[in-house]
Amino acid sequence: MDKRFVGNLVAIAVAGLVQHAAVAAPLTAGEVLGQFNAVIFGNLNSNSEIEGRTLVGGNLLGTGSTYATRTLPASGYAALTVGGNVVANGYVNVNGGGSAAVAGNVKYMNMNGGTAYIGGNVTGNVNGSKVTGASVTVPDFSQTMLDLAAQLQMLSANSSISVASNRATFNAAPDADGLAVFDITDSNFFNGIGEIAFNLNGARTVIVNVDLTSATIAENFLGGAATAVADKVLWNFSAATSLAFNAEFGGSVLAPQASVSNSISLDGTLIAASLTQRGELHQYSFTGTLPGLNAPPATVLRIDEPAGWALLGASAIAGLATRRRRRR
Structure with a gap:
């Protein structure tokens, strides 16, 4: 076993005797969707709220x-993990006693009951408990979620979409496991409709594979469908590189290669390459069952700083050893 690896483990064990260390296990793709409201691989530019x-x-x-x-x-x-710097020009608020883990510097932050573990320095002000010079571990879920998107894209559709006038109705025909799969291949699909309705017909997991590289989505979900289906529906934009949401949208969005923007609320988990956020992200954890998939756990990037907190545990060990609910 590599001596440096052993040394890291010993250092972590010693640190654990004098200071609490959060332990995070590797996550499957389903666990990522269930535990996070947003996973943004690159930058997040926000003036809004993520529940x-x-x-x-x-x-x-x-x-x-x-x-x-x-x-x-x-x-x-942690409630909020940032691999780079927190450089927002206004305060970043972490509520509910949640902790924050930031690998770089922090400009402005309010900790409402939790602790901010900061790998770099405070360049402005942090209100509340903080530890600077911390050792912060940032999980990398990108390959896990890319693999999931590719695997879901291979599923055969068993359900149909009917379009009448301005409305697209998703008519689920779930299999014995409660899985309904839809496929959208028309590049003009979202341009040709203004309303979306769902007939779940007992479906417990709904996968919508969307074969588009870009889309502007501004459809209205009828009869409160956005929140009614939010925890069961996963929209798989596996090949998308640009998505804009200009109306409330229901269901988790898997867009691991896309630059995403939203001007109004998204109801469900968002996985994206980057996000410009101008509307809230509402917490509706995905409760569906991913069909027969066993995506690999997250690769973990460990960022070492002079001293302090380590969020490592089993997650970092796996990363070093192998490379790869409701709102209202």
């Missing part, structure tokens, strides 16, 4: 934003 747990692989920008306003699902990960 649930958030991971930002790059920098957190904007004019100020708020996180963890709802009771979070159980997890070993």
